[in-house]
Amino acid sequence: MRKFEKLKSRVVPLPIENIDTDQIIPARFLKATTREGFGENLFRDWRFDSNNQPKADFIMNNPTYSGKIMVAGKNFGCGSSREHAAWAIQDYGFDVVISSFFADIFKGNALNNGLLPIQVSDEFLDVIFQAVTKNPNTELVIDLENQTVLLAETGDQESFEINPYKKSCLINGYDDIDFILNNKNLIEEYEQSK
Amino acid sequence: MSRTLVEKIWDAHVVKREESFPDILYIDTHLIHEVTSPQAFDGLRKRGIPVFRPKQTVATADHNVPTLNQHLPIKEELSRYQVDMLTKNCAEFGIELYGLGHPYQGIVHVIGPELGITLPGKTMVCGDSHTSTHGAFGAIAFGIGTSQVEQVFATQCLLQQKPKTMKIEVNGTLGKGVGAKDIILYIIAQISAAGGTGYFIEYAGTAIQALSMEARMTICNMSIEMGARGGLIAPDQTTFDYIKGREFAPKGAEWDKELAYWKTLYSDADAQFDKVLSFKAEDISPMITYGTNPGMGMGITEHIPAIKSQPESEQFSYQKALEYMGFEDDKEILGRPVDYVFIGSCTNSRIEDLREIASFVKGKQKASDVEVWIVPGSKQVEKQAIQEGLDKIFEAAGFQLREPGCSACLGMNEDKIPAGKYCVSTSNRNFEGRQGPNARTMLVSPLTAAAAAVTGKISDIRELL
Numbered sequence: 001m002r003k004f005e006k007l008k009s010r011v012v013p014l015p016i017e018n019i020d021t022d023q024i025i026p027a028r029f030l031k032a033t034t035r036e037g038f039g040e041n042l043f044r045d046w047r048f049d050s051n052n053q054p055k056a057d058f059i060m061n062n063p064t065y066s067g068k069i070m071v072a073g074k075n076f077g078c079g080s081s082r083e084h085a086a087w088a089i090q091d092y093g094f095d096v097v098i099s100s101f102f103a104d105i106f107k108g109n110a111l112n113n114g115l116l117p118i119q120v121s122d123e124f125l126d127v128i129f130q131a132v133t134k135n136p137n138t139e140l141v142i143d144l145e146n147q148t149v150l151l152a153e154t155g156d157q158e159s160f161e162i163n164p165y166k167k168s169c170l171i172n173g174y175d176d177i178d179f180i181l182n183n184k185n186l187i188e189e190y191e192q193s194k
Numbered sequence: 195m196s197r198t199l200v201e202k203i204w205d206a207h208v209v210k211r212e213e214s215f216p217d218i219l220y221i222d223t224h225l226i227h228e229v230t231s232p233q234a235f236d237g238l239r240k241r242g243i244p245v246f247r248p249k250q251t252v253a254t255a256d257h258n259v260p261t262l263n264q265h266l267p268i269k270e271e272l273s274r275y276q277v278d279m280l281t282k283n284c285a286e287f288g289i290e291l292y293g294l295g296h297p298y299q300g301i302v303h304v305i306g307p308e309l310g311i312t313l314p315g316k317t318m319v320c321g322d323s324h325t326s327t328h329g330a331f332g333a334i335a336f337g338i339g340t341s342q343v344e345q346v347f348a349t350q351c352l353l354q355q356k357p358k359t360m361k362i363e364v365n366g367t368l369g370k371g372v373g374a375k376d377i378i379l380y381i382i383a384q385i386s387a388a389g390g391t392g393y394f395i396e397y398a399g400t401a402i403q404a405l406s407m408e409a410r411m412t413i414c415n416m417s418i419e420m421g422a423r424g425g426l427i428a429p430d431q432t433t434f435d436y437i438k439g440r441e442f443a444p445k446g447a448e449w450d451k452e453l454a455y456w457k458t459l460y461s462d463a464d465a466q467f468d469k470v471l472s473f474k475a476e477d478i479s480p481m482i483t484y485g486t487n488p489g490m491g492m493g494i495t496e497h498i499p500a501i502k503s504q505p506e507s508e509q510f511s512y513q514k515a516l517e518y519m520g521f522e523d524d525k526e527i528l529g530r531p532v533d534y535v536f537i538g539s540c541t542n543s544r545i546e547d548l549r550e551i552a553s554f555v556k557g558k559q560k561a562s563d564v565e566v567w568i569v570p571g572s573k574q575v576e577k578q579a580i581q582e583g584l585d586k587i588f589e590a591a592g593f594q595l596r597e598p599g600c601s602a603c604l605g606m607n608e609d610k611i612p613a614g615k616y617c618v619s620t621s622n623r624n625f626e627g628r629q630g631p632n633a634r635t636m637l638v639s640p641l642t643a644a645a646a647a648v649t650g651k652i653s654d655i656r657e658l659l
Contacts, residue, residue, distance in 0.1 A: 017511040018387055018487045022625040027604040031258065031272035033232035033279050045627045050613065073511065075388040078421060078487070079625060080604075081323040082230065083339035104391055104423055105323060109339035122507075163355070165215045175341070177241070180218055180349040183210055187246075187351055190209045190220055 002114035003173035007095055007142040008152065010067030012060060013132045019072055020079035021106060025088040027080075038084050039091030064136045069096045071128050077106025077117075086110045096142055098149065100125040111166050112175065118142065118149060124158040127151070144170060196462035198359045199428055200394045203334045203459070207317045209351055216353040222316040224251045224346045225302045226289070228258055228280040229606070230321030234344035235283040247350040248288040252311060255280055255293045256301045257606045261569050261596035264294055273607060287347075298441075300572020300598045303327040303540035307411060308574055310440025314429040314456040319346060324540045324622065326417040329426030330410035331433055332459045334394070336424040357423045358392050358468040361461070363399035366475035371655040373550075374409035375542060375620065375639035377401065378416040379481035379491045381473065387489035390422030393469065396461060397427050401475035407436040408546040415541045416622050419488035428460040480655050483624045483637040484527055485515040490624070494642065494654050500524045518626055519634050520614075527636070527652050531563075532618050534611050535647040536629070537593075537640060538569030539603035539621035545578050547620070547640045552584040554644045554659075560592040561650025567609065568593050569601040593647065605630045618646040 029041040046058050054061040070089065076099035077085060086109040089097060095115065100122045102110075110117045120128070131138045131151055139152040144167065150157040162170075169175060180187075197205070210218040231253075238245065245251060258273035268274035277294065284291040292298040298305055303324050306312040314332035319325060321343045328335035338352065345352055364377055382389070395417050402413070410427050417425030434453060437443045444452045461467075479493040492498070501523045504512045516523060537543070537551060548570065560566050568588055570576040576598055579585055588595045602609040603621035610630030611617040617635050620643050624635040638646070645653040 015510070016514065017508055018489075020487065020623075020625045022604075022623070022628050026627055026631070027257075027606045030229050030606065031276050033276060034236065035233050045631055050631060075391070075421070078387055079323065079418075079623060081321060081337035081339055083233075083321075083341060086339070101388060101391070103388070103421055105337055105339060105418075109341065112339060112341035126507075163216070165353075176353045177237075177345050177348050180345060180351050180353060183218055184349070186209050186218070187220070187349060 001169070001173050001175050004095065004114055004116055004144055004170045006144065007068060008139055009069050010065070010137060010139055011069040011071050011128070011132055012065045012067055013129055014059060014070060014072040015129050017073035018075045018078055021077055021082050021085040022079055024077070024085040025082065030082060030084050035087050037091065038088035039093065042088040042092045068094055069098060069140055069142070070094045071098045071125070071132070074099060074101040074122070076102050078103040081105045083109040083113070086113050086115050090115045098125070098128065111170070114170060114173070116142065116144065116170065118160045120149060120158050120160060124149070127156055196465040198461040198465040198467060199332065199396055199426065199459055200334060200357070200359050203315055203317065204356055206315070216355045218351050219317060219354045220351055221319050221346050222250065223311060223318045225306055225318065225320035225325070226251060226253045226343065227302050227320070227322065228255050228276045230340050231283065231343055232276065232279050233340050234347055235287065237344040238287070238347055241348070243348055245287040245289065245347045250350060251289045252306070253280060253284050253289050253291040254299055254302050254305055257600045257604070259294055259599040260607050261599050261601050261609055264597045270608065297573050300574065301540045301543065301600055303415065304543060304571030304575065307331065307407070308440065308572060310437055310443030313437065313443070313452070314433060314459050319352065323418040324415050326422070326424040327411050327415040327540055329414040329417065329424050330407060331437070332426055332429035332456070334424060334426065337418060357394040360390065360393040360395045360422070360469040360471070361467040362395055362397050363470070363472045364397070364401040364475055365399040365472070366401055368401060368475045368478065369656070371480055371641055371659050372478055373639050373641065374405055374412040376478050376481045377475070378413045379483065379488070379637060380478045382416065382420045382488050383481070383491035384473070385420055385471065387419060387487040388421045389489070390417065390420035393422050395422045395425040396467070397425060399472070402427060403430065406546060407432060408544045411544070412541055416488065419622060429456050480639060480642050482527060482642065482652065484519060484521055485512070486518055486624055486626050487515070488622065488624060488637060490515060491637065494652065495526070495528055497526050498523050528654060530652050531616070532646045532651055533564065533615040534617040535564055535566045535643050536569070536602045536611070536617055536619040536621060537567065537643050538571070538601050540571065540600070541622045542620035542640050543569060543571030543575065545575050548575065548579050548584050549582070551640050551644045552587045554641060555591040555593065555648060556587050558591055558648045560647045564647055564650050566593040566647045567596055567602060569596045569609070570598050572598050602629050604628060611635070618643050618652070
């Protein structure tokens with residue numbers, strides 16, 4: 001898994017609520033048997049029309065906005081458990097998703113792939129959206145060690161929560177399987193006790 | 195100490211608990227299908243390790259399979275490849291596969307219960323969010339991502355934070371034409387598509403206890419649609435009667451031993467839940483969704499809520515949803531024409547659903563301009579429907595009884611709803627494009643779907659019974 005420590009980047013704002021994983025990557029693109037290449041179809045039906053032409057009114061087709069941080073409305077990643085959603089976001093080039101609320105399975109999937117989901121308050125989310133609307137070149141600084149999100153220009157800052165175990169996984173680039181495999185004797189003991 | 199049912203089952207499966215770490219939770223049964231497993235098998239190959247407990251893993255092909263002519267090779271190349279990969283992976287790693295052509299094949303959440311694989315007190319996972327279905331038996335069952343599928347392959351365990359618990363009580367008696375699907379759509383409309391996030395839900399109350407196992411599965415199935423990790427119902431005589439005699443259910447002395455354990459599976463009277471909600475069955479009418487998430491639901495005779503009645507920060511998303519659906523706020527849906535009716539999915543494709551629909555449509559005809567697909571949940575459901583002559587009733591009514599699979603619930607196979615068309619569906623998600631690019635989905639109960647099929651428009655089933 002990729003390591004994550006600190007990031008300074010511009011952002012792509014998606015001020016829409018309840019973005020479900022069917023929007024992030026529609027089911028018809030789940031037929032691949034590897035993890036790569038899903039970025040091409042990220043938000044497929046919002047990005048492209050039925051003739052595969054980019055939709056001018058969708059923010060990801062607007063060159064004014066770019067960056068490694070996606071900022072989205074609350075309840076991001078609800079619906080299907082497809083990890084392909086996290087893979088697509090990462091494959092497209094995002095390292096961080098910020099929202100005021102994440103669906104559980106998406107959040108877990110993101111963390112398992114080194115894509116950092118950051119939950120901020122509704123108020124701070126609004127501060128970010130307003131700052132980016134005013135100045136599309138707004139940069140955010142994500143500091144995982146200190147668990148903070150900072151608006152570089154204004155100095156507005158908020159701290160975020162992350163499970164300490166998951167934090168160390170991201171910083172060190174190791175995953176749950178390594179952790180559990182180190183406890184294999186306990187698993188076998190458990191099975192024998194049943 | 196008093197504990198909730200979730201806590202009892204959870205605690206019985208903890209392999210290791212350590213301060214500031216998630217629990218290592220033992221998983222009794224791992225269900226897999228073709229879409230979310232290939233990358234996990236690849237991960238094992240990269241690590242050079244086997245599936246740790248292949249006998250506790252069961253596979254089926256459901257998401258990609260065609261629902262017509264299943265005896266022929268799958269036409270769509272990528273779907274065929276993915277299904278072939280599952281076959282190859284299961285053979286290589288020693289996993290039992292109920293693939294196409296097998297008498298047990300079907301939607302993963304339909305076959306687990308009907309084969310007696312799903313049992314009270316178990317921990318069960320699958321790379322599919324509707325794994326919550328199995329909670330109807332008093333099991334802890336939840337959906338996982340592919341990295342976690344690989345974890346369970348490798349270790350038969352998952353690293354999991356113990357969830358918060360919520361009790362949702364529904365007491366009283368359901369009205370005529372109102373069923374389990376209406377209960378769950380009502381609850382989601384009340385608490386929103388995010389109202390259950392972070393919780394494991396226990397459904398209780400007299401209206402829940404009165405439900406059959408299949409109806410309970412419909413309720414637990416849609417727990418994820420309010421964001422919950424899972425949902426369950428304490429097992430009772432209805433549960434035990436359903437399980438007894440099924441293919442893989444315990445038999446003889448083993449049955450007696452298990453039954454004695456299952457009878458201990460309930461929340462203690464004074465157990466503390468993190469949240470408790472209570473609803474009255476009498477308040478629930480036949481439900482329908484009007485928007486693009488399952489929380490956007492209402493009684494079928496109601497008006498779509500006004501945009502200005504929504505919180506200001508949510509008005510943009512709300513308006514976007516109504517525009518997608520081609521609906522206006524403050525108008526009713528009743529009487530609007532329908533193009534497609536889809537009866538199927540892990541929510542409503544079991545034999546009881548088909549019986550209920552057949553008893554309503556017997557002697558009736560579908561409206562001429564509506565296409566009606568009935569997709570049974572499994573080969574066993576299909577066989578039973580034919581044995582009971584339901585296929586003849588459907589045929590006479592102009593309903594097409596197809597072969598088992600996930601089908602138009604998510605349109606991974608050819609069963610897609612065309613752009614702009616309205617589909618009244620017994621499935622679980624009305625997201626944009628869920629049933630096909632730009633398709634418009636309205637979620638309903640099997641009876642309300644049957645009513646739309648017969649009348650060609652959104653109809654109040656209570657007027658037709």
